[in-house]
Amino acid sequence: xxxxxxxxxxxxAFVALCLMLPFFGLPEYWLYVVSxxxxxxxxxxxxxxxxxxxxxxxxxxxxxxxxGAYVALLTSAYLDLSPLPGIVIGALAAGAVGIVVGxxxxxxxxAYLGLTTIALAEILRITATAEHQLTxxxxxxxxxxxxxxxxxxEYYYVFLxxxxxxxxxxxxxxxxxIGLFFQAIxxxxxxxxxxxxxxxxxxxxxxxxxxAFAGLAGGxxxxxxxxxxxxxxxxQEMGYVLSMAVIGGFANVIxxxxxxxxxxxxxxxxxxxxxxxxxxxxxxxxxxxRFAPNGIFGTLDNWASRRAR
Amino acid sequence: xxxxxxxxxxxxxxxTGILYALVALGIALIFGVLKIVNFAxxxxxxxxxxxxxxxxxxxxxxxxxxxxxxMAAVFLVGAAVEKTxxxxxxLGKVERADEYAIMITFALSVLLLNLMLSIFGPWxxxxxxxxxxxxxxxxxxxxxxxxxxxxxxAIIILVFMAVLRWSWIGMAVRAVSQDRGAAQAFGxxxxxxxxxxxxxxAALAGGAGALIxxxxxxxxxxxxxxxxxxxxxxxxxGMGSIPGAVLGALILGQVESFVPILISDPARxxxxxxxxxxxxxxxxxxxxxxxxxxxxxxxx
Numbered sequence: 212x213x214x215x216x217x218x219x220x221x222x223x224a225f226v227a228l229c230l231m232l233p234f235f236g237l238p239e240y241w242l243y244v245v246s247x248x249x250x251x252x253x254x255x256x257x258x259x260x261x262x263x264x265x266x267x268x269x270x271x272x273x274x275x276x277x278x279g280a281y282v283a284l285l286t287s288a289y290l291d292l293s294p295l296p297g298i299v300i301g302a303l304a305a306g307a308v309g310i311v312v313g314x315x316x317x318x319x320x321x322a323y324l325g326l327t328t329i330a331l332a333e334i335l336r337i338t339a340t341a342e343h344q345l346t347x348x349x350x351x352x353x354x355x356x357x358x359x360x361x362x363x364x365e366y367y368y369v370f371l372x373x374x375x376x377x378x379x380x381x382x383x384x385x386x387x388x389i390g391l392f393f394q395a396i397x398x399x400x401x402x403x404x405x406x407x408x409x410x411x412x413x414x415x416x417x418x419x420x421x422x423a424f425a426g427l428a429g430g431x432x433x434x435x436x437x438x439x440x441x442x443x444x445x446x447q448e449m450g451y452v453l454s455m456a457v458i459g460g461f462a463n464v465i466x467x468x469x470x471x472x473x474x475x476x477x478x479x480x481x482x483x484x485x486x487x488x489x490x491x492x493x494x495x496x497x498x499x500x501r502f503a504p505n506g507i508f509g510t511l512d513n514w515a516s517r518r519a520r
Numbered sequence: 521x522x523x524x525x526x527x528x529x530x531x532x533x534x535x536t537g538i539l540y541a542l543v544a545l546g547i548a549l550i551f552g553v554l555k556i557v558n559f560a561x562x563x564x565x566x567x568x569x570x571x572x573x574x575x576x577x578x579x580x581x582x583x584x585x586x587x588x589x590x591m592a593a594v595f596l597v598g599a600a601v602e603k604t605x606x607x608x609x610x611l612g613k614v615e616r617a618d619e620y621a622i623m624i625t626f627a628l629s630v631l632l633l634n635l636m637l638s639i640f641g642p643w644x645x646x647x648x649x650x651x652x653x654x655x656x657x658x659x660x661x662x663x664x665x666x667x668x669x670x671x672x673x674a675i676i677i678l679v680f681m682a683v684l685r686w687s688w689i690g691m692a693v694r695a696v697s698q699d700r701g702a703a704q705a706f707g708x709x710x711x712x713x714x715x716x717x718x719x720x721x722a723a724l725a726g727g728a729g730a731l732i733x734x735x736x737x738x739x740x741x742x743x744x745x746x747x748x749x750x751x752x753x754x755x756x757x758g759m760g761s762i763p764g765a766v767l768g769a770l771i772l773g774q775v776e777s778f779v780p781i782l783i784s785d786p787a788r789x790x791x792x793x794x795x796x797x798x799x800x801x802x803x804x805x806x807x808x809x810x811x812x813x814x815x816x817x818x819x820x
Contacts, residue, residue: 486637
């Protein structure tokens with residue numbers, strides 16, 4: 212992504228707007244909505260890190276977020292920790308699962324990988340539902356706030372900071388040699404291996420990073436909404452994440468993150484339309500995949516660079 | 521545990537297995553011909569359930585006509601989906617075709633599920649079954665609605681297998697699934713065969729939905745759990761293998777029937793009922809990714 216691309220302007224303007232948003236006297240409710248948008252932005256961008264750059268599909272992103280959330284809450288409850296170390300442990304645990312899954316599925320591609328990750332996600336969701344003496348099942352597990360007396364504005368800035376730092380880390384990694392290794396693996400795994408790229412290492416690392424960011428998002432989200440249930444690991448949630456990344460543009464973590472915030476805002480704004488919103492987003496995701504596979508922001512960039520030439 | 525109880529578990533497993541086979545066959549057929557996994561297959565099954573509900577409950581037709589309506593409606597949906605979304609892959613119009621196929625069918629499933637949720641609401645609907653009551657076979661009791669669904673399902677499967685085996689169109693479908701290029705060289709219209717195979721695969725799921733609707737209710741989410749089991753089955757049987765799909769379905773039906781009673785805590789055994797197949801799926805993919813009947817490829 213060149214810095215002159217329109218999507219970079221949009222991203223920078225958007226960050227500036229987000230930083231100042233609480234000073235505009237918006238109702239707290241909208242800060243709440245945008246904070247949830249940041250959660251989805253982190254999920255969508257961590258998903259696109261795996262799908263867009265390494266070319267490996269996973270349907271377990273929402274499940275890993277839920278896994279990170281449950282681990283965060285349960286460890287901090289049983290070890291009597293404060294929420295912050297719990298969130299870190301949740302993210303690390305999700306990353307560890309990512310290492311295991313990444314290593315086990317090294318041989319699998321495309322649809323087979325999709326099916327395996329669906330199975331993993333469903334096993335996690337069913338376990339969270341069935342072990343109700345531990346997780347309280349579908350009734351949901353209550354979480355304490357991040358700290359006593361935290362305000363909506365403080366939550367908002369915590370979410371924004373975590374999102375920006377995470378995106379910064381992802382971008383730094385993707386612009387380093389490792390990012391090139393990822394893309395080499397996506398384009399031609401055997402070719403990359405023959406040129407000395409350690410394919411196994413980077414594939415597993417990509418999986419682990421993607422799941423760790425998902426676990427981080429989940430742990431933070433749990434302390435934000437203060438009640439989590441197995442439904443946050445469902446395929447419907449995964450459908451949201453996929454639509455957000457695809458509509459924003461899954462070939463670029465920033466585009467995917469913008470898609471996450473944009474769709475969450477639209478979801479809230481069009482609330483009275485009920486489930487028709489998701490019909491609409493599904494249709495848009497299909498049209499985008501078919502006619503503008505780089506997503507709306509990627510297509511905008513392509514269009515601008517073609518005009519500049 | 522008495523002998524009659526074991527027979528009852530086995531028969532119930534067989535009934536579920538037949539209905540699983542109906543859904544799994546469609547996935548296998550579509551994978552065989554088009555080399556894609558249809559991630560919207562569960563929603564085709566759900567559409568069939570709603571078509572049956574509309575025909576039987578709203579229009580007052582005979583329950584058997586509901587099954588026909590389910591198959592016909594989903595056949596048309598399947599044909600339209602293949603022509604608009606899947607055909608571009610084979611015409612070389614999309615980049616990174618593998619991921620495109622996975623994501624576009626997944627997005628389609630989001631669309632269809634929420635479309636039905638918007639139109640019919642989240643309430644479960646229960647159309648009338650072909651026959652009801654309880655049938656007694658000696659000490660074994662079987663509910664009539666399940667028996668009807670399994671019998672009609674078995675007939676559909678047998679007709680499908682016979683058409684695939686002996687008819688001209690069945691031969692064309694098998695030829696395309698073996699080698700697209702060679703099939704085309706021998707004068708088979710692969711465009712039409714592809715559309716037909718996708719639509720028939722969808723119609724099988726639609727028929728299953730219409731059959732199961734009277735037993736387990738029609739709800740927008742009904743396909744979510746079932747389709748994942750169908751994936752387990754096709755992976756177990758070997759992707760694209762028709763006998764593999766049937767055998768895998770019958771195996772999974774028995775696994776789900778018997779494993780819960782082998783677990784000492786029965787409540788927990790039932791709570792994990794939907795997870796046993798997933799463990800099978802992960803094990804098969806890790807140990808023998810080509811499945812029982814699949815051809816081994818270098819890239820799984």
